[in-house]
Structure formats: structure tokens, C-alpha cells
Amino acid sequence: MADELRHRMMSGAIPPGSLLPSEATLMAEFSVARGTVREALALLRAEGLTVSEKGRGTFVRPVLPVRRLGSERYRAELEQVRRGELGTSFTVDQRVDWSSYTLDKEFREVPAADPAAELFGVTPGTMLLERRFVFRTHGVAQQMSTSFLLLSMVADTPVADPANEPWPGGNTSQLHSLGYDITAVREQVVARMPLPDEKDTLRIPGGVPVVAITRQTYVDEMVVEVADIVVPGDRVRLDYLIHLT
Amino acid sequence: MADELRHRMMSGAIPPGSLLPSEATLMAEFSVARGTVREALALLRAEGLTVSEKGRGTFVRPVLPVRRLGSERYRAELEQVRRGELGTSFTVDQRVDWSSYTLDKEFREVPAADPAAELFGVTPGTMLLERRFVFRTHGVAQQMSTSFLLLSMVADTPVADPANEPWPGGNTSQLHSLGYDITAVREQVVARMPLPDEKDTLRIPGGVPVVAITRQTYVDEMVVEVADIVVPGDRVRLDYLIHLT
DNA sequence: CAGTGGTCTAGACCACGCT
DNA sequence: GCGTGGTCTAGACCACTGT
Numbered sequence: 001m002a003d004e005l006r007h008r009m010m011s012g013a014i015p016p017g018s019l020l021p022s023e024a025t026l027m028a029e030f031s032v033a034r035g036t037v038r039e040a041l042a043l044l045r046a047e048g049l050t051v052s053e054k055g056r057g058t059f060v061r062p063v064l065p066v067r068r069l070g071s072e073r074y075r076a077e078l079e080q081v082r083r084g085e086l087g088t089s090f091t092v093d094q095r096v097d098w099s100s101y102t103l104d105k106e107f108r109e110v111p112a113a114d115p116a117a118e119l120f121g122v123t124p125g126t127m128l129l130e131r132r133f134v135f136r137t138h139g140v141a142q143q144m145s146t147s148f149l150l151l152s153m154v155a156d157t158p159v160a161d162p163a164n165e166p167w168p169g170g171n172t173s174q175l176h177s178l179g180y181d182i183t184a185v186r187e188q189v190v191a192r193m194p195l196p197d198e199k200d201t202l203r204i205p206g207g208v209p210v211v212a213i214t215r216q217t218y219v220d221e222m223v224v225e226v227a228d229i230v231v232p233g234d235r236v237r238l239d240y241l242i243h244l245t
Numbered sequence: 246m247a248d249e250l251r252h253r254m255m256s257g258a259i260p261p262g263s264l265l266p267s268e269a270t271l272m273a274e275f276s277v278a279r280g281t282v283r284e285a286l287a288l289l290r291a292e293g294l295t296v297s298e299k300g301r302g303t304f305v306r307p308v309l310p311v312r313r314l315g316s317e318r319y320r321a322e323l324e325q326v327r328r329g330e331l332g333t334s335f336t337v338d339q340r341v342d343w344s345s346y347t348l349d350k351e352f353r354e355v356p357a358a359d360p361a362a363e364l365f366g367v368t369p370g371t372m373l374l375e376r377r378f379v380f381r382t383h384g385v386a387q388q389m390s391t392s393f394l395l396l397s398m399v400a401d402t403p404v405a406d407p408a409n410e411p412w413p414g415g416n417t418s419q420l421h422s423l424g425y426d427i428t429a430v431r432e433q434v435v436a437r438m439p440l441p442d443e444k445d446t447l448r449i450p451g452g453v454p455v456v457a458i459t460r461q462t463y464v465d466e467m468v469v470e471v472a473d474i475v476v477p478g479d480r481v482r483l484d485y486l487i488h489l490t
Numbered sequence: 491c492a493g494t495g496g497t498c499t500a501g502a503c504c505a506c507g508c509t
Numbered sequence: 510g511c512g513t514g515g516t517c518t519a520g521a522c523c524a525c526t527g528t
Binding site: 492493494495496498499500502503504505506508509 | 510522523
């Protein structure tokens with residue numbers, strides 16, 4: 001039954017965004033009990049093909065606009081900063097004005113625990129500034145991130161003050177203002193299903209994975225920032241250009 | 246109920262790889278009907294936290310070894326080829342001997358359809374050599390890929406002969422043998438749930454996404470190869486190093 | 491063989507959306 | 510108020526795994 005419905009959707013017989021037959025209708029069409037219908041629909045939902053809304057119906061998932069997170073954004077951002085322009089890697093990707101998004105922020109001073117400590121190459125316990133961000137456009141959350149900076153590097157600077165966020169020019173610009181010009185970025189990417197809190201704040205429907213990026217920002221051999229970035233998998237395409245010469 | 250069980254797993258009360266209480270036991274413990282128990286377990290399965298086996302039980306998903314697909318592999322591979330050594334990007338990642346894996350292969354000559362044609366920058370209809378591969382280690386499929394080459398470039402060469410696969414030195418070496426030394430690679434990455442056939446051949450359990458990589462291999466400004474690579478999300482970590490200088 | 495998960499039926503009540 | 514999906518109960522038979 002799930003196969004049959006999947007076929008109808010793939011072949012376009014039930015176009016994206018449209019309503020599937022109701023559970024009662026499917027019971028009649030396939031001559032099965034409601035539990036069986038619901039099992040089939042649960043499968044399609046877990047595959048990310050449909051979304052169900054209480055009191056409305058089950059919809060074929062519409063094709064969503066896809067953001068692009070690319071390696072080139074760092075190069076573009078660096079250029080901007082050097083030219084003294086504004087923008088953040090978030091807005092450079094989105095190609096939206098840097099003022100058109102909102103930011104939830106939460107700053108804490110924490111001792112380095114193990115994943116972060118190792119990525120920084122410092123001994124656990126070293127004090128870090130932890131900054132949590134939720135980026136929103138048009139009011140909907142698009143990205144969650146947790147960024148770590150060495151506290152010794154930013155204490156008593158404007159960077160450590162949440163009131164200065166969103167910072168025009170973003171991370172690259174912040175580090176620049178501290179006297180650090182980034183020379184390399186390392187990104188490690190995994191795909192996994194969202195945790196319950198990620199599912200909530202990013203409003204991720206069933207059957208949609210997230211892309212989790214662990215980013216290390218380098219100035220020569222030194223790691224000056226570590227960040228964990230989580231984005232819904234149906235809304236991003238990562239784009240990396242690797243020069244071999 | 247799903248929350249409670251998730252907590253027990255996260256906190257280590259039910260360690261990875263171990264058996265969850267049976268459905269009958271859970272019915273008794275939570276005083277609910279079997280359907281309710283099964284709904285909770287279906288949720289955990291969709292989240293990728295558990296796997297169920299008929300006649301055995303439901304297990305907490307064990308932590309799997311993670312392969313690394315990195316940007317550095319292309320640099321390493323290029324070095325190898327220049328030194329005249331063997332290896333493929335697959336074996337360089339895995340750090341296994343190039344002879345320890347097996348390969349399913351299937352070659353066809355096809356006219357360029359739209360995604361591939363656009364990625365090559367050629368007019369649709371241009372003839373391509375399509376090569377489908379399934380990489381296996383220890384008998385289990387680890388990666389599916391479809392690679393396209395311009396037929397005009399490879400017709401009547403050893404590269405177009407399936408009997409020469411697996412080719413020692415891999416793709417980079419094949420292109421080298423044709424007189425092309427690759428200068429850049431572009432990878433576009435998306436995360437999504439597996440299609441039914443991917444789920445089958447890669448034996449992907451419920452709740453595990455795949456990472457799909459669209460790769461363009463460049464010699465200067467020319468695209469000489471296009472490949473679609475699909476790997477189970479719970480078995481890979483992509484690692485990109487971006488130099489900004 | 492007993493115990494497990496996989497599948498299915500036939501009811502029921504609820505919360506929500508729309509008209 | 511009616512139709513929708515969300516949740517739940519109380520049964521049933523099957524296929525598979527282990528001993």
C-alpha cells in the first residue's frame with residue numbers, strides 16, 4: 001500500500017503540495033482497517049515524503065527552496081571584510097540583506113569539555129566563551145549554532161558582549177577586529193536524524209535528517225574558533241570547491 | 246513513553262547494542278495496549294535510535310565505525326598517482342589495501358540527460374559513458390556511485406572496458422592515463438532519506454539518512470567527470486579543509 | 491516449543507481545522 | 510458540526526529465532 005502511494009507521488013499522479021486521500025477513503029479503497037492505513041502513512045512520513053496535519057489531512061511534501069552553504073562563502077566574506085563591507089556567512093549564503101534576519105543569542109562562560117577542547121587543541125578546563133545562536137528569516141528558524149571562542153582572547157572586548165550581535169560582517173569580521181585574519185577553515189559534516197530539541201526549534205517534520213557541521217577556524221596552525229552548526233537537511237546543499245594545484 | 250525510553254538509552258541505562266524490554270514486557274510496565282507500545286517503538290526506530298529484528302527483539306543501535314571522506318583524499322590520491330603508486334579514493338579513505346574490496350560494475354553508453362548535461366556543461370544528447378559501481382568491504386555494500394565520462398574522451402580506451410575495474414589508482418589514475426591531470430574537484434552535498442533501492446542494496450535500517458554527493462572533476466575549466474555518490478549517513482563523516490590564502 | 495516482532499481487524503474517544 | 514488526523518484498547522494470526 002505504501003509502495004502504491006509512493007508510486008502515485010513519484011509519477012506525479014499526486015503532485016507535491018497536494019492532499020492525499022483521507023484515512024477513511026484509503027480504508028475503503030484498499031479494504032483495510034484504519035490501523036493498517038496509518039502504518040502505511042507512518043512509513044511514508046518516516047521517508048520524508050509526506051507531512052500530516054491534525055484536522056487538515058496528509059500532504060505530499062512540497063519541494064522546498066534550498067540554501068547553499070559553500071566553501072566559497074568564506075572567501076567572499078573575507079573579501080568583504082577586507083573591503084570594509086558588511087555581511088555574514090549566513091547572509092552571504094542567503095543572498096539576503098544582513099538586516100533581514102533575526103538572531104536569538106545566549107552567551108556563557110564555560111570550561112572546555114571534551115569535544116571542544118580537543119578541536120581547539122587545549123587542555124580540558126580552559127575557559128571558553130560559548131555563544132548559542134538561532135538564525136531566523138521571516139520568523140522561522142533556519143539554523144542553530146553553538147560557537148566557542150577562547151575566553152583569554154575575547155574577554156573584555158566588544159565580541160564578548162551579546163548586545164553587539166548581530167555583528168555586521170559576522171564571524172570573520174569579529175576575529176578581524178581582534179587582530180586575527182583567518183587563513184583556513186575545516187568543516188566536518190555528518191548527517192543524522194534531529195534530536196528532540198532540534199526538531200522543535202527548527203520545526204523539522206518527521207523523516208527529515210539534519211546536517212551537522214563541526215567547524216574549526218584557523219589562523220595559521222592555531223584554532224581560533226570552534227562551532228557546531230545544525231541545519232535541516234531538506235533546506236541546504238553544501239558546496240565545496242577543492243583546488244588541487 | 247518514547248521519551249522515557251530515549252532517556253534510558255541516552256543516560257546509558259540501556260547501553261548501545263543491548264536488547265530493549267520486549268513489547269509484552271513494556272505493555273505490562275506502562276500498562277498500555279500493544280499498539281501503543283509499537284507506536285512508541287516506531288518513533289524511536291524513525292529517529293534512528295533502535296533497530297528491530299523479527300523473532301529476536303529490539304536493540305539499541307550500536308555505535309558504528311565511521312569512514313571519513315575528505316577533501317584531502319584527492320590530494321593524497323594525486324600524489325600517489327604522480328609517484329606511480331596504487332590506491333583509489335575509496336581505499337585511501339578507508340586506509341585499507343586496494344585489493345580488499347569488491348566492486349559491482351555496470352557500464353552503459355547513454356545520451357546526456359539533464360542533471361548530468363548541465364554539470365558537464367554540454368548540450369543534452371551528447372553521448373556519455375555511464376558507469377555504476379557498488380563498493381563492498383567484507384561483503385557488505387558501503388557506497389553506491391554512478392560516474393559519467395564523455396564518451397568522445399574514453400571510447401576505445403582501456404577506461405571504457407569494465408574488465409579493467411577495479412582500476413589500480415582509481416579515477417585520478419584513469420584520467421591520468423588519458424592524459425588529463427585533474428586540477429580541482431567540486432562536491433555538492435545533500436542529506437536525505439534513502440530511496441527504496443538504496444535502502445535495499447546498502448542495507449540501511451529505518452531512521453538512517455544518506456549523504457548524496459554530486460562530484461564534478463575539473464581539468465582547468467573543463468569538467469571531465471561527473472559522479473553521484475550515495476553513502477549511508479551513519480557510516481561517514483565528510484572532512485573538508487578550506488584554504489583561504 | 492515458547493517467545494519475539496510483523497501485520498491486521500474493529501471498535502473507541504479526543505483535539506484540531508474549517509465552514 | 511463535521512471531517513480530519515492523533516491516540517488508545519483488545520483481541521487475532523503469522524513468520525522468525527532461539528533452545
